[in-house]
Amino acid sequence: MTAPFLILAALAVAGTAAAMGLRNGVHCVLALTVGFAALAALYLQLGAQFVGFTQIMVYVGAVAILAVFAIMMTHHPGLIEAPFSRNWLWGAVIAAAVFATLARAISLGTASAPSAPPEPSATVNQIGDALMHRYILPLEIVGLLLTAALIGAVIIAIDPKDREESE
Amino acid sequence: MSSLQSYLLLSALLFSIGLAGALTRRNAILVLIGIELMLNAANLNFIAFWRFGPHPANRPDALTGIMFAIFSIAVAAAEAAVGLAIILAAYRHSRTTDLDRMNHLKG
Amino acid sequence: MIAAALTTQDVDQIFVLIKHALLACVPAALQPIASAVLSIIPILVAFPLLFAITTVLERKGLGRMQNRYGPNRVGPAGFFQPIADGIKSLTKEDVVPLSADHAVHFLAPILLVIAAFLGYAVLPIGRNMVLVNLNAGVLFFFAVGSVVELSVFMAGWSSRSKYSLLGAMRAIAQMISYEVPLVLASVVVIMQAGSLSLVTIVESQSGYTGIFPHWYLFTPWGIAGFILFMIAATAESNRSPFDLPEGESEIIAGYFIEYSGFKFALFFLAEYLGMFATSSLAITLFLGGWAAPLSFLTFIPSYVWFFLKLLVLICFFIWIRGTLPRLRMDQLMGFAWKFILPMALLNIFVAGLWRFLPAGPLNSIRWLVCIGVLAAPCIVLSFSLKQKKKLLVRTYHFAE
Numbered sequence: 001m002t003a004p005f006l007i008l009a010a011l012a013v014a015g016t017a018a019a020m021g022l023r024n025g026v027h028c029v030l031a032l033t034v035g036f037a038a039l040a041a042l043y044l045q046l047g048a049q050f051v052g053f054t055q056i057m058v059y060v061g062a063v064a065i066l067a068v069f070a071i072m073m074t075h076h077p078g079l080i081e082a083p084f085s086r087n088w089l090w091g092a093v094i095a096a097a098v099f100a101t102l103a104r105a106i107s108l109g110t111a112s113a114p115s116a117p118p119e120p121s122a123t124v125n126q127i128g129d130a131l132m133h134r135y136i137l138p139l140e141i142v143g144l145l146l147t148a149a150l151i152g153a154v155i156i157a158i159d160p161k162d163r164e165e166s167e
Numbered sequence: 168m169s170s171l172q173s174y175l176l177l178s179a180l181l182f183s184i185g186l187a188g189a190l191t192r193r194n195a196i197l198v199l200i201g202i203e204l205m206l207n208a209a210n211l212n213f214i215a216f217w218r219f220g221p222h223p224a225n226r227p228d229a230l231t232g233i234m235f236a237i238f239s240i241a242v243a244a245a246e247a248a249v250g251l252a253i254i255l256a257a258y259r260h261s262r263t264t265d266l267d268r269m270n271h272l273k274g
Numbered sequence: 275m276i277a278a279a280l281t282t283q284d285v286d287q288i289f290v291l292i293k294h295a296l297l298a299c300v301p302a303a304l305q306p307i308a309s310a311v312l313s314i315i316p317i318l319v320a321f322p323l324l325f326a327i328t329t330v331l332e333r334k335g336l337g338r339m340q341n342r343y344g345p346n347r348v349g350p351a352g353f354f355q356p357i358a359d360g361i362k363s364l365t366k367e368d369v370v371p372l373s374a375d376h377a378v379h380f381l382a383p384i385l386l387v388i389a390a391f392l393g394y395a396v397l398p399i400g401r402n403m404v405l406v407n408l409n410a411g412v413l414f415f416f417a418v419g420s421v422v423e424l425s426v427f428m429a430g431w432s433s434r435s436k437y438s439l440l441g442a443m444r445a446i447a448q449m450i451s452y453e454v455p456l457v458l459a460s461v462v463v464i465m466q467a468g469s470l471s472l473v474t475i476v477e478s479q480s481g482y483t484g485i486f487p488h489w490y491l492f493t494p495w496g497i498a499g500f501i502l503f504m505i506a507a508t509a510e511s512n513r514s515p516f517d518l519p520e521g522e523s524e525i526i527a528g529y530f531i532e533y534s535g536f537k538f539a540l541f542f543l544a545e546y547l548g549m550f551a552t553s554s555l556a557i558t559l560f561l562g563g564w565a566a567p568l569s570f571l572t573f574i575p576s577y578v579w580f581f582l583k584l585l586v587l588i589c590f591f592i593w594i595r596g597t598l599p600r601l602r603m604d605q606l607m608g609f610a611w612k613f614i615l616p617m618a619l620l621n622i623f624v625a626g627l628w629r630f631l632p633a634g635p636l637n638s639i640r641w642l643v644c645i646g647v648l649a650a651p652c653i654v655l656s657f658s659l660k661q662k663k664k665l666l667v668r669t670y671h672f673a674e
Contacts, residue, residue: 001170001173005170005173005174009173009177012177012181013177013180013181013184016181016184016185016204017184019188019200019204020184020185020187020188020191020192020197020200020201020204021188025194025196025197026378026431027378028197028200029200030378030428032200032203032204033424035181035204035207036207039181039207039210039211042174042177042211043211043214046174046214046215046217046218047218048214048217048218048233048236049408049409049410050233050237050410050413051210051214051233051236051237051240053410053413053414053417054237054240054413054417055210055240056417056418056420056421057413057416057417057420058240058241058244059203059207059240059244060420060421060424061417061419061420061421061423061424061453062244062420062450063203063243063244063247064424065423065424065427065446065450066247066248066251067196067199067200067247067251068427068431069443069446070196070251070254070255071194071196072431072439073255073258074196074254074255074258074264076262082193083192083193083194084191084192084193085191085192085193085266085267086267087191088190088191090190091186091187091189091190091191092187092190092191094186094187094190095183095184095186095187095190096183096187098182098183098186099179099180099182099183102179102182102183103176103179106172106175106176106179107172109172117219117220117221119218120217120218120229122217122230122233123409124409124410124413124469124470125468125469126230127230127233127234127237130230130234131234134227134228135234138234138238142238142241142242145241145242145245146241146244146245149245149246149248149249150245150248152249152252153248153249153251153252154252156249156252156253156255156256157251157252157255157256159259
């Protein structure tokens with residue numbers, strides 16, 4: 001519960017709460033970006049450098065921009081929509097119940113040693129080594145998955161008018 | 168409360184915020200964002216356990232938490248791309264992204 | 275002789291020695307913060323100064339290339355022009371459109387400048403002169419570069435203007451498309467050096483055979499990688515010939531159309547800083563960082579070599595801007611995805627070939643094979659991607 005952890009945790013919670021609560025879609029995504037950045041800083045705090053920078057590069061640099069583009073493309077002038085659905089109370093209750101259950105389980109669980117164990121090392125060399133030796137099969141499968149997702153997303157999202165022009 | 172418990176509590180809080188957003192928002196894209204948030208919370212869990220878990224020297228699976236987080240980020244990005252493409256296609260068909268209105272299968 | 279060697283070493287490390295001397299005067303409790311501040315101040319001073327010099331150089335250089343004088347009124351031969359420009363942009367009225375989103379409109383240039391400055395944290399400017407020697411230095415640089423796209427979008431969308439939104443969409447599409455070849459072109463160097471840390475990459479290029487250095491530029495995959503990296507860097511910084519998102523004759527400054535005064539100056543600063551940062555990364559990856567080009571020139575300090583190489587690359591950017599016409603959007607995107615990306619992937623394969631082929635007399639076998647594997651698809655692709663339209667005779671409808 002050190003000061004950096006508290007500040008970053010507060011930033012993450014504030015960003016994500018704003019992301020789920022604001023009216024304007026683009027504001028939501030920008031607040032979400034703040035939340036992602038705070039999470040990346042938490043990963044750096046925990047000593048996972050590679051994952052922290054990958055989080056910034058993928059989430060802030062790609063997923064947030066994708067979401068923003070999608071919001072802009074699905075918005076025509078004159079579209080006024082209420083932000084929350086009719087049954088929002090049920091959703092809030094379920095989420096609160098889930099949080100209560102998880103918090104109880106965490107507080108009951110056996111705590112690790114009060115003093116944190118020494119920081120394990122995850123240099124890029126070790127990650128690369130692991131990816132090429134032990135985790136080579138998941139790496140190839142994820143490559144295939146990303147290719148399929150790329151081609152599939154382009155095919156699903158292409159405008160039928162564009163497709164006729166290119167054929 | 169130890170450091171591990173505080174990180175787990177934070178990740179549980181982020182998960183439930185994402186869940187609340189996914190269950191209550193009307194815009195399909197914001198629901199997708201809630202799902203991304205839940206994935207991020209799970210990632211934080213993995214990294215926290217990697218950091219604070221026991222590490223006998225030179226175990227072959229000492230990097231499991233990091234590996235899982237890396238693959239999870241990659242798969243989540245792919246899923247966000249495909250999900251947003253589907254939302255765009257649905258918008259083109261029904262001219263709305265309001266999930267409360269997209270509730271019959273007949274077009 | 276020993277005394278002379280000591281003094282060249284001292285001149286080389288003079289900034290490090292000054293910093294250590296200043297740190298010794300600070301009480302021990304404040305030393306980490308003082309050390310960080312003392313390391314950051316040179317970056318905050320040197321690169322905006324370089325930005326000021328570059329604006330004058332660019333305007334005068336472009337002017338000469340276009341057969342006119344550049345600015346030549348303010349100061350000796352016009353070299354105090356940046357001061358006049360600075361005073362002008364600070365005193366201009368800050369006009370914000372009524373329907374603009376004020377919070378986002380204000381934050382966009384700040385985020386852009388922060389992202390532009392953060393990239394300098396991992397660049398080794400001289401021997402032992404890097405701000406933070408991160409284990410994943412190259413990855414940090416590219417992660418910070420991808421924050422720039424988000425702030426470009428914020429700037430374009432918050433102005434609530436058609437021109438700015440269109441410019442922002444174009445700029446983001448271009449930046450995302452060229453980010454992939456940029457990263458792939460640097461993967462070759464990472465493969466060869468075996469590390470993501472920029473200090474390690476510079477040190478692995480610091481040997482000399484005879485008088486010639488071991489820079490990665492002097493290998494076939496290095497030349498190809500450098501060319502691809504510079505093309506992608508030009509596109510990433512929205513410089514001509516890839517400056518469609520902000521072309522003055524096209525879209526009237528694109529995504530920063532609604533900004534005036536100090537915020538406009540911040541956008542300008544951020545764009546040039548981004549250009550310097552990517553050039554510095556190219557120098558670190560391919561041109562040996564702070565290493566001297568010939569082995570008998572090592573008496574000149576390391577940071578002087580770094581800035582000389584940076585100046586050469588900046589003049590190269592200015593030269594290209596004054597020479598080549600602007601690419602259209604579809605030509606730009608086609609170039610990225612159909613030419614640059616396949617060549618970057620091929621370059622990775624060639625780098626692998628280079629490592630595993632035998633090093634014969636003068637490396638001739640390696641050179642021939644690698645150049646062959648690179649040149650054949652390059653020629654095939656360039657011919658197959660040429661536009662099929664023939665140029666017609668120009669006819670005028672209204673003028674005689």
